[in-house]
């Protein structure tokens with residue numbers, strides 16, 4: 001069933017961002033309602049929200065709503081409320097449970113863990129000791145308070161208090177809405193390609209984007225798990241308090257980062273496309289165009305998945321990705337089993353389908369019990385499927 005979100009907008013200069021936030025929430029297929037404070041209506045009009053929502057927004061008590069406990073009914077018919085932007089005044093009123101307008105009365109009718117607050121204010125307001133005390137208090141009560149950004153403020157000054165961009169607010173909301181893993185763990189996720197330099201300018205690599213690995217790291221972090229993301233070159237950025245990112249270039253560096261952390265982790269997910277070979281010798285200067293042909297001598301890189309499987313304690317879980325052009329899922333699984341892998345993620349690269357860089361994928365999840373095919377799933381959905389598998393193995 002669609003999740004129902006109540007978006008609250010207060011009187012900040014950042015209120016214009018909430019129109020775009022509403023659009024992004026609609027794209028994610030949430031069921032939405034909007035409440036504005038009367039000061040918010042001076043910054044953005046109810047009409048703008050209504051045009052996007054195609055229904056009335058709420059401003060005052062009993063405004064276009066059947067009489068009774070309208071704020072209580074409205075609150076209880078939503079999964080969460082998101083106040084974005086939240087002014088200093090609204091935050092202070094929440095901290096002392098003062099229902100001085102319809103938005104606050106609705107927010108106070110919800111248990112704190114169902115309310116997300118996205119502050120927006122001048123840095124002087126934000127850094128004020130009374131404000132910081134209120135924020136600490138609200139977090140202790142169970143409210144989800146997003147950290148504002150340091151950036152250019154409405155006054156032109158640079159400081160802390162800026163409302164984060166709607167894309168980041170959405171990430172925060174999805175995090176809040178994601179059910180948490182019962183017994184949380186630490187996972188290592190490798191992502192992206194590696195580069196094996198031939199000379200100072202050229203390298204051997206592949207076109208892995210790292211998208212899947214990043215989305216797996218994100219999903220696990222949203223579920224409350226710590227993640228060590230070992231990222232090859234070009235892996236997209238990801239910001240989350242539970243994700244520690246280690247950037248590496250070569251297969252050897254990736255191996256060293258994994259080796260360092262494996263004994264303190266419970267899960268390994270090898271989604272990186274690691275080079276199997278590296279030049280025997282890296283030339284100190286750029287190779288000149290002299291001969292008609294050039295022979296490069298290559299040697300094997302460390303097999304990270306094999307090492308992890310060989311050094312696995314009983315309770316640790318290893319997930320191996322197998323991108324194949326010729327092997328069937330059965331053959332790929334046999335190969336993975338030899339490396340002591342608990343769960344295999346098989347995908348095939350063919351002339352019709354190339355998973356590199358695309359946002360969708362066709363995969364077969366390989367376990368001792370069964371092989372299960374997932375066709376044309378988004379990489380975000382694949383990350384959820386994979387996280388479910390890991391939770392079921394724990």
Ligand SMILES: Cc1cc2nc3c(=O)[nH]c(=O)nc-3n(C[C@H](O)[C@H](O)[C@H](O)COP(=O)(O)O)c2cc1C
Nearest residue numbers: 010011012013014037039040087088089090120121
């Ligand atoms: C141009 C302008 C911009 C404002 N921006 C902010 C802001 O970003 N954050 C804030 O806390 N207050 C801001 N205020 C002050 C609030 O609008 C004021 O405290 C208002 O009473 C908030 O009411 P509300 O929280 O019920 O919406 C601004 C005021 C003006 C005139």
